[in-house]
Amino acid sequence: MAKFTDYHLRDEIYRALDDIHFNEPTPVQARLIPVVMQGRSVVGQSQTGSGKTHTFLLPIFQHLDLEKEQVQAVITTPSRELAQQIYQAAKQIADHFAEGEQPRIGLYVGGTDKNRQVQQLKSSQPQIVIGTPGRIKDLYETGSLNIHTARTLVVDEADMTLDMGFLNEVDAIAGAMPEDLQMLVFSATIPQKLEPFLKKYLNNPVIEEIPAETVISPTIQNVLMDTKGKAKDELIFNLLTMGNPYMALVFTNTKERARELARQLKERGLKVAEIHGGIQPRERRRTMQKIQHLDYQYVVATDLAARGIDIPGVSLVINDGIPNDLEFFVHRVGRTGRNGASGLAITLYTPDEDAKVTEVENLGVKFEPMTLSKGELKPVADRRRRTQRTKSTKKLDPTMIGMVKKKKKNVKPGYKHRIKSEIEKDARYKKRVEDRQQQRSKRKANKTK
Incomplete structure (x- = not known):
C-alpha cells in the first residue's frame, strides 16, 4: 500500500x-x-x-x-x-x-x-x-x-x-x-x-x-419512483419532509426548473438555497458559504452549477427526472453516501422517460422501485412487470459502466452522528487555520511598528 x-x-x-x-x-x-x-x-x-x-x-x-x-x-x-x-x-x-x-x-x-x-x-x-x-x-x-x-x-x-x-x-x-x-x-x-x-x-x-x-460509496440506496401523474413539486416536498435529512440536494435539468421548484418549496415553508446559472456570481458565492456553514438544509441545483462543489453532509439526493446526459446521474448520486455513511438517492420519472431509466440500468445501476405512502417509502412491483420494456439502441461508454458498479455492503446505523462528527472536525480544523493566520498577521503588524 x-x-x-x-x-x-x-x-x-x-x-x-x-x-x-x-x-x-x-x-x-x-x-x-x-x-x-x-x-x-x-x-x-x-x-x-x-x-x-x-x-x-x-x-x-x-x-x-x-x-x-x-x-x-x-x-x-x-x-x-x-x-x-x-x-x-x-x-x-x-x-x-x-x-x-x-x-x-x-x-x-x-x-x-x-x-x-x-x-x-x-x-x-x-x-x-x-x-x-x-x-x-x-x-x-x-x-x-x-x-x-x-x-x-x-x-x-x-x-x-x-x-x-x-x-x-x-x-x-x-x-x-x-x-x-x-x-x-x-x-x-x-x-x-x-x-x-x-x-x-x-x-x-x-x-x-x-x-x-473507488469513488462512489457502496452504501447508497437507489430508489426509483414513478410520479404516476402526481405534481412533482408536491411529491418532492413530501419526500423532503418525510424524515429529517441532514442535508438534502435536489437536482434539476434546467435553471428555469430549479428556480420554479425552489420558489414552490419556499412557499411551503422550507428554507431552500438555489445554485444555478441564473444566480449572480456574488450571490452564488454567498449562498455556497451559507451552505458550508449549514445554514440551509435543502438545496436545489443544476448539474453544471453544482458539479465539483463539495457540499458536506448530503444524506438525501432527489433527481427531478433523469438527466439528459447520463454522466450527470453518476455525479448526482455520488454526492451522498460519502465517508462510509449511508445515503439515499431517489429518482423520479414519468412513463415517457422509461427508455432513459433503462439506459441508466444498463450502466449497472440497480434501482429499488418504491412509492411514497403515508409518509413512508414502500416497495412496489418492478415497472417491467407491468409494461413492455423499451430496449435502448444507444451505445454505452464502457468506462461509464465501470463508474457505477459497486459491491453490496451492509449499511450501519448512526450515519447522522458520523456526518455531524466529520463536519465538526472540519470546522475545528478551519478554526485552527484561521487562528494561525490571525496570529501571523499580528506578528507581522508588530514587526512593522
Whole structure:
C-alpha cells in the first residue's frame, strides 16, 4: 500500500497533510503523483471526490522554486466555485511554509475586480495561478499576467470546460506557454470533441482511468419512483419532509426548473438555497458559504452549477427526472453516501422517460422501485412487470459502466452522528487555520511598528 512518505516531499507539505488528516493516498493519487513528479504529462479520468486536487497540488508545491518570483504553474477550472475550492486547498499547504517563504498564489475568476488585479500584478507576479479560463486569458492578453514563464498547466474538469464553452480560452492559455509544457488534464469523461485539444498539446501522455467504484460509496440506496401523474413539486416536498435529512440536494435539468421548484418549496415553508446559472456570481458565492456553514438544509441545483462543489453532509439526493446526459446521474448520486455513511438517492420519472431509466440500468445501476405512502417509502412491483420494456439502441461508454458498479455492503446505523462528527472536525480544523493566520498577521503588524 502506497504512503505519502514514498514521495519524498518537502517537510512543509507533510505538515499540511497531517493537519488535514491525509494519511494514505487515494487510488488516483497513488497512481499519478509519482508520474507527475517525474515531469510527465497526464490525462487522469476520475470522478469528483477522488482526491485529484492534491494529485496535482502536491507535485506543484514540491517543484516550486521559491527564489523565482514568476509564474510557475497555472490551474484552470470552469467555475468560480471550483477555483475557490482549489485556491483554499493550495492556501492550506502554503500556510505551512515559513513566514517570508510562503508561495504566492493568485486567484483570478470572473465577477471580481479586474482593475485591482491588474494593479496588484504590476508589483508582483504569483508563483501559482488558479482561476477560470476567461479571466486568466484576459489578464495575459493585457500584459498583466506573465503565464509564459509557467512550466505546468493543469486543466481541471476538462469535459465540463468543453461543455461550458471555455476550451478556446484554455487553448489560448496553453499556446502562450513553453513547448516543453507539462500538462495535467483531469476529466470525468473524455468526449470525442476534447480529443483534438489533447492531441495538440500532449505528447505521449500517461493516461490513467480510475474506476469509480473507488469513488462512489457502496452504501447508497437507489430508489426509483414513478410520479404516476402526481405534481412533482408536491411529491418532492413530501419526500423532503418525510424524515429529517441532514442535508438534502435536489437536482434539476434546467435553471428555469430549479428556480420554479425552489420558489414552490419556499412557499411551503422550507428554507431552500438555489445554485444555478441564473444566480449572480456574488450571490452564488454567498449562498455556497451559507451552505458550508449549514445554514440551509435543502438545496436545489443544476448539474453544471453544482458539479465539483463539495457540499458536506448530503444524506438525501432527489433527481427531478433523469438527466439528459447520463454522466450527470453518476455525479448526482455520488454526492451522498460519502465517508462510509449511508445515503439515499431517489429518482423520479414519468412513463415517457422509461427508455432513459433503462439506459441508466444498463450502466449497472440497480434501482429499488418504491412509492411514497403515508409518509413512508414502500416497495412496489418492478415497472417491467407491468409494461413492455423499451430496449435502448444507444451505445454505452464502457468506462461509464465501470463508474457505477459497486459491491453490496451492509449499511450501519448512526450515519447522522458520523456526518455531524466529520463536519465538526472540519470546522475545528478551519478554526485552527484561521487562528494561525490571525496570529501571523499580528506578528507581522508588530514587526512593522
